[in-house]
Each structure stands twice: as C-alpha cells, then as structure tokens.
Amino acid sequence: MSKEIAILGVGMHPWGKWGRNFVEYGVKAARDALADAGVTWREVQFVSGAATIRNGYPGQVAGATFAQALGWQGAEVNTSYAACASGAQALAAARAKILAGECELALVVGADTTPKGFLRPAPGERPDDPDWVRFRMGITNPTYFALYARRRMALYGDTLEDFARVKVKNAEHGAENPYARYRKRFTLSEVAASPMVADPLRLMDICATSDGGAAVVVSSLAYAKRIGKADAPRIRAISTVTPTFASALVEMPDIATDSAVAAPAQSFRAALPRKAYEEAGVDPKDVDVAEVYDLSTAMELDWIEDLQLCARGEAAALLRRGETALGGRIPVNPSGGLACFGEAVPAQALAQVCELAWQLRGQAGARQVENARVGITANQGLFGHGSSVIVVRP
Template sequence: MSRHDVAVAGVGMHPWGKWGKNFVEYGVHAARAALADSSIAWQDVDLVVGGETVRNGYAGYVAGSTFASALGWNGARIATSYAACATGAQALDTARARILAGMSEVALVVGADTTPKGFLAPNAGERWEDPDWLRFRLLGMTNPAYFALYARRRMDLYGATPEDFAAVKVKNARHGLENPNARYRKEVSVEDVLTSAVVSDPLHLLDICATSDGAAAVVLCSTEYAAKHGIGGGVRINAISTVTPTFPNTVIDMPLLSTDSANAVGAPEQTFKEAIGQAAYDEAGIDPADVSVAEVYDLSTALELDWIEDLQLCKRGEAEALLRAGDTTIGGRIPVNPSGGLACFGEAVPAQALAQVCEIAWQLRGRATGRQVEGARVGITANQGLFGHGSSVILSV
C-alpha cells in the first residue's frame, strides 16, 4: 500500500443535461448518492470540500459551505477549491491531505454546476492579468479556436485527419449509450460529425463538447476506516497530481513548437501535460503499462488524442494508430473514456474531474453496466486547467 493511499468509500452523480435548476440541487443529489453508495451516514462526515463554481454567485464561490448547509449542518469542517477544469481533483487532494494527516476520517467532495447556453465565455469585467481574459478579449481566441490549433498541429505533425477526430466522437458516443448519467446517448457516424457545422476549422460542432448542468461527488476515508467498516470495495486513490511546469525543463506545449531562441538553450525534457501524468505515475509507483482504463479530458476530439500520448499510453504521434486499430475502445488494449467522456456529458466544470473518478471507481468495482472494461485494476484520469495547472488521478483495486 502506498503511503499516499486513501479509500474511495462511495461515488455518486446527478445526470448531466440542461435542467435549468440551481447547482446546489444537483450537488446535493450527487452527495446523497455517494453517501448511500458508501453506507456512511452524513453525520459521520467530518469534512466537506466543495468545487467552486464561479458562474453561480456567492453560493458558488463558497461551495463547501453551500453544500454543507444544504445537506444540514453536522459540524463538519469545510473547504472550497477552484482550478477551472481541474477543480474536482484539487478538491479531492485537499480532502486526501487532511485524511493522510490524521485530521479527518471521512470527507465528502462535491462539484456541481449550472452553465449558460453556448460555449463558455470569460466572466464580466476587465482582468488584464488573466491569460484567459486576454486570450478571449484581445486575441479573439475562444476555446473552440484554441482547440482547433491543437487539432491542426496533430494534422501537420502526425498526419491526423478530420476522419480520425470524427472517429473519437463515434467511439465515445458508442461508449456513452449505456451510461445513465450521460446527456447524449445516441450513436453518431463519421459522416454525421463531418457534415455538422464547422465551428473552427478543422473542428466541427460534433467534435466539441457542450456545456451542461451536472454534479459528481466522492466520499473518501482512511484505508483503516474502510477496512474497519468493510466499505469501498477495495478501491483506493494512489496518486493525485496537480503539478505546475518546472522551468526550463517543461513547456506548456510541444517542444516542436519552441522558438529558435528556446531551442538554442536546449530542448525541454517534457511538456506540461506529460509532467502532470508523470508526477502521478511517480507518486503511485506504477508505469503507464500498468493502466487498464483512462478517463481523459476530451473538450475536443483532437485533445483526447493528445492526452493519450501525454499519459504515455502510447508514443508521441501514435494515438491515431491506436484509435484506428480499436485499441482505445472498450475491449481494446487501453480503453479511453468508457463513460462516453465530455463528448457525451459536456462541461460542468467543478464536477468533471470528480465524474472521471466516479467512472474509474465503477470500472474497478465491475459496476459499469453496459460499458464495463473487463478486468480493470488500475485507472487514470486527466484534466487541464489551462495556463500551468491541471490534474491526474490514479486509482487501483
């Protein structure tokens, strides 16, 4: 057992969709589902960590307190985390740290969101030191345009095609058919993707995930508590990586895109997203070859292919070959996004890293009905928070 291990006592979700309700309702639903799954009473929870949701007013900014209040004051300590799309994993890390320090026995981590229609936009007001605000307002670089640059890079460097990107969507849509929490549960064809509206060339509408309402929750406890009470089914979190780049050995993007001056001082050892995954492997004491299943951040179809390589599930430039061979589908060598991914869920930002952990926990317990990866023993997740932060979580049974 790793000195970093904590037990996953229970997991729960509120289905993703556009429900038009307050985010608290979704979070409470997911929290109660996770508590029921754990068989731990709410009164025994001594820590609540909420994933902050910046679009939902003051209650969203103090999400830990908001969820604790909505569930009924029980005297638990509270904390709130925000890290964009990596919010859920950072919230988990806060809970894990207190458990490993002996300051908590049972922690409830909740993320929930109510999102506006359309692609996510920056919050109101001028924020001249915010790279996201600058990217949106000064460069006109919305998220779909940002994703399209990644996609175009794969085409130029590795020979990826729009058909490859469409095949990612086809795979994930098929995976999500039997997922009761997925928003989109409909098969699509490559032709459906390629004939959908072009949003930012080479990406079409069906290449890009939607925004959604939804929630996910995880109950963590010490391994001793889990053993004593016979809970959790043996699922443990072995590592949570939230590392930042290490200058000058890590760059935000591919070293092949480095400027001449950067190349003059030596090529970086790894990219930022590779650093996130490697830190998780190092902490868990495992190799990429040990991974049975992965849930990765498919904001666009092309980004899924990047993450497969960043997590070292194949060599750089080989993700398309894995996809074409069927290795990343359920039944293949390394199934990726058996939940259906964000392609089937959409973005509910504070919840999505937690939703990935929920899926991996179900997979490791053999409870992912209709989408089960047989014999899954180790799972990894990945999210990018943009501009120097992200997350990866490793679970095993």
C-alpha cells in the same frame, strides 16, 4: 507511509441543461455517494467543495454551501478552485486531511449550472487574466482546440477522419451511460456533416457546456476496513503540478512550439501523469482504463500520448486499430467523456473518478472494461491548473 485513501462511495446527478440551482445537483450526487458508501451524513468530518465562479457567492464557497444544504452538523469545510481541475483539487484537499490524521471520513462535491453557448470570461477588463487575454485576442475555446488539432495534423499526419473516429467511439460508450447528457450513436459521415466551428473542428468534435454534479466519499484505509470495505478502490496518487516553462503561463503550452516538440516531457500535460505515475509506483503499461479531458476529439489523442499509453504521434493509429475502444487494449473514456457529458466544470474531474470507481468495482454494466485494476484520469484547467488521479483495486 501509505498515501492511499479508500473510495467508499460515488454519486452523480445526470448531466443535461436543466437550468436549476447548482446546489440541487451537488446535493443529489452527495446523497447518492453517501448511500453508496453506506455511511450517514452526520458521520462525515470534512466537506471539500469544488468552486463554481458562475453561480455567485454560494458557488465561490461551495464546501460550506453543500454542508449547509445537507444540514449543518459541525464538519470542517474547504473550497478549491482550479477551473476544470477544481474537483481534483478538492479531492486532493480531502486526501491531505485524511493522510494527516485530521479526519477519517470526507465528502467531496462538485456541481455547476452553465450558460448557453461556449464558456467565456466574466465581463470586465482584466489584462492580468490570461484567459481574458486570449479571448480578447480572438482565441476562444474552440479556436485553441482547433490550433491543437492543426498541430497534430502538421506533426503526425492525423486526419479529419481520425478526429471523427474519436467522437464515434465516445458516443458508442456514452450511449450506455445513464448519467450522460448525449446518448446518441454517430457515424463518421454524420460527424463530417456537422457544422464547421473552428477549422478543422466541427460541432461534433467539440464538447458542449452542461449542468451536472458528482461526489466522492473517501476515507482512511483503517476506516474502510473497520466498516467492512477493505476491498474498496483506492486513490494512490493525485498530481496537480504546474508547467515548467514560461509559454505555459498563457494556457497553451503545446501550440506549434518547437520546444514542446523537442522536449514533450517539459510540457504541462505530460508532467501531470508523470508525477502521478511516480507517486503511485505505477507504469503506463499497467493502466487498464483512462478517463481523459476530451474538450475536443483531437485533444483526446494528445492526452493518450501525454499519459504515455503510446508513443508520441501514435494515438491516431491506436484509435484506428480499435485499441482505445471497449474491448481494446486500453479503453479511453468508457464513460463517453466530455463528448457525451459536456462541461460542468467543478464536477468533471470528480465524474472521472466516479467512472474509475465503477470500473474497478466491476459495476459499469455494458461499458465495463474487463478485469480493470488500474485507472488514470487527466484534466486540464486554465492558468497552469490541471490534474491526474490514479485509482487502483487492492
């Protein structure tokens, strides 16, 4: 049985620091996705929301919140929480519903309003929460981004200039994206001159926190054909596997551990795309475009290797040759990535799928990857959550 579903429509609310209710962003994205799909809200049978824990009870029941805001019409609802992978988990729920034959048309929405500064756990003592524990130890997000970067420098000889090149590339891409928060191009010297946050990473190496929203309308292949959209991009695989060794349970599976170096296929980030490739029947060399989780510039290089787009330790060389830029062999983050968007946590995995849909439909404008047919996403959430989605053009 085919596990494919069709992407009929996608929509986004521009990322920024708007300071408004997250529902506004999600509703705007949802309405744009419905219009793009050419279907009405009343035809939707299942609404799958990505939760945001920062926005009170409405954020914790996001599926119902968006359904209410769009107007109660009897659709079933679901809410998924997986930190930064929440959008992909919500998408997986919709896919499962469609493949089970329990609905034909679903709407998936994620949106967030974030506080100023870096993300942090909610107040209170929670020794059973590994995210809270690492913050208590002093390992804030920028700190562990820096540890990943130091690991690359020690193992593979990556340099500060390599990390800066990632920012320069993504800023060049994001300057062409109307939904991106930051649309300014940077030079290597400007990145190097930005303030140090967590050695060796500077401010321009680390993504911001943002407000924003994204939505995807998906359907069965039969439904897509019935409404004249048999050529719509298709989701062929969604991987949400968990780590396979104990140290991963504290959210940092690859930090300077000999076991991770000796057996990278065991690591959390490597397992996600491997499962997606197996399910989709796609080889890494078939991938034309990738949207990856660049919380930091160095982390993008890790993901390129985890996606098997090059051998372990060779991502920086790939970058230096221009192969991950538009016009290169395998463009990475043509949207501009989190470097240009920032984190709107429940929306970002869906935003990646939106970008792949535009790319595979040939609608990405100045950031278009020529003749893109296969795209992959990669996303990492706390406490064993993560996702990889493969989208193909039929």
